[in-house]
Amino acid sequence: MKALVIQTAFGLENLAVVDRPEPTPAPGRVLVDVRAASLNFRDLLIAKGQYNPKLALPRVLGSDAAGEVIAVGAGVTRWKPGDRVMNTFMPNWADGPISDAVTKPTYGNDIDGVFAERVAVDAGGLVEVAPHLTFEEAATLPCAAVTAWNALTAANTGPGTTVLLQGTGGVSIFALQFANALGARALITSGHDDKLARARSLGADAGTNxxxxxxxDKWARQQTGGTGADVVVEVGGAGTLDRSLKAVRTGGHVALIGVLAGGNAFNPLPVLMRAVRLQGVFVGSRAMFEAMNGVIAEKQIRPVVDRVFPFADAVAAVKYMESGSHFGKVVMKM
Ligand SMILES: NC(=O)c1ccc[n+]([C@@H]2O[C@H](COP(=O)([O-])OP(=O)(O)OC[C@H]3O[C@@H](n4cnc5c(N)ncnc54)[C@H](OP(=O)(O)O)[C@@H]3O)[C@@H](O)[C@H]2O)c1
Known part of the structure; x- marks a missing residue:
């Protein structure tokens, strides 16, 4: 079977779709026929050696896949052939708070990833696909959507709150859809006016380039009567955090998620002087994924799939993601 593998060295030039041995379901594990997979910014960082420079190579890339169960190992009662499933990002994090014990392994990093035609995974590390979703749509959920859901719910987002989102990539567009679903007001930034228009049509209340x-940050305060946003979904990292701390209201919440904007220092003073809650987010548990799926099914939310590449063109898909042209998620179809 084929898999997208970082071969003997880091760099996109060393990424290729190559043959790998067929997996088999050991006891407690489930064999999934992968139908679609989605890319995350993390995959780019991993492939370039910027996420974990000590990563042992070769390594199959990828954290997000959806497919159909084709066989189960001994002792598995949770799943049966024919079930439509998605993997969770951290197969050991079923429920409860995050701890060292649950953050390892993660796919495509500590263990081989899921960008493969078939994968054998822990039975406890799967969730059911909502009936209205295609495999291409479902494959977008394990990392970006769960992260956005975790960030917004941990910040008690709901009616009467204003959320500020940065850019129009995977995490931010899910956060926009979930902010809408939770009854919050969403403000969004983008480096492209056409993407802002698209975000407005998806339910963003206002946008700025x-x-x-x-x-x-000043614009966000103007949009909130001078107060600041209740919640900032911070995907830029150190390069945007100073402005986020000016854009959030006193006593507000900044969900610290990403590193898109680079940078390496920020001023911690506003965090204390304005009593801002700065909350790191690392994807989420299976229970969070299931709660999110309930809302996705109830509200018939459809993930925003920017483009679907055939799996044979996986390297082109990764390069497309690197270009930053996408809006929402980039998907590969097996
Ligand atoms: N902590 C976690 O558990 C977790 C989980 C998922 C992702 N992440 C991180 O979150 C970040 C986003 O991931 P993703 O998969 O959503 O990425 P993505 O889809 O590649 O998002 C890329 C988009 O981000 C926007 N962007 C880039 N630089 C920006 C800046 N300086 N200010 C504002 N927006 C900027 C751009 O949108 P426009 O084209 O509209 O400008 C760009 O198209 C990454 O750093 C990723 O590593 C962390």
């Missing part, structure tokens, strides 16, 4: 109007 962070390239042509870099003072988006």
């Amino acid at each position: 962070y390239k042509t109007s870099p003072d988006w």
Whole structure:
């Protein structure tokens, strides 16, 4: 079977779709025929050696897949052939708070990833696909959607709250859809006016271009009567955090998620002087994934799939993601 593998060295030039041995379901594990997989910014970082420079190679890439169960190992009662499933990002994090014990392994890093035609995974590390979703849509959920859901729910997002989102990538567009579903108001930034228009049509209340109007923190305060946003979904990292801390209201919540904007220092003073809750987010548990799926099914939410590549063109899909042209998620179809 084929898999997308970082071969003997880091760099996108060393990424290739190659043959790997067929997996078999050991006791407690489930063999899944992968139908679609989605890319995350993390995959780019991993392939370039920027996520974990000590990663042992070769390594199958990927954290997000959806497919159909084709066989189960001894002792598995949770699943049967024909079930439509998605993997969780951390197969050991079923429920409860995060701890060292549950954050390892993660696919495509400590263990081989799921960008493969078939995978054998722990029975406890799967969730059911909502009936209205295609495999291409379902494959977008394990990392970006669960992260956005965890960030917003941990911040008590709901009616009467205003959420500020950065850019129009996978995490931010899910956060937009979930903010809508939770009854919150969403403000969004983008480096592209056409993407802002698209975000408005998806339910964003207002948007601003962070390239042509870099003072988006001031803009966010104007949009909130001078108070600041209740919640900032921070995907830029150190490069945007100072502005996020100006854009959030006193006593507000910044969900610290990403590293898109680079940078390496920020001023911690506003965190204390304005009593901001700075909450790191690392994807989420299976229980969070299941709760999110309940809302996705109830509200008939459809993930925003920007483009679907055939799996044979997986390297082109990764390069497309690197270009930053996408809006929402980039998917590969097996
Ligand atoms: N902590 C976690 O558990 C977790 C989980 C998932 C992702 N992440 C991290 O979260 C970040 C987003 O991941 P993703 O998969 O959603 O990425 P993505 O889909 O590749 O998002 C890329 C988009 O981000 C926007 N962007 C880039 N630089 C920006 C900046 N300086 N300010 C504002 N927006 C900017 C751009 O949107 P426009 O084109 O609209 O400008 C770009 O198209 C990454 O750093 C990723 O590693 C962390």
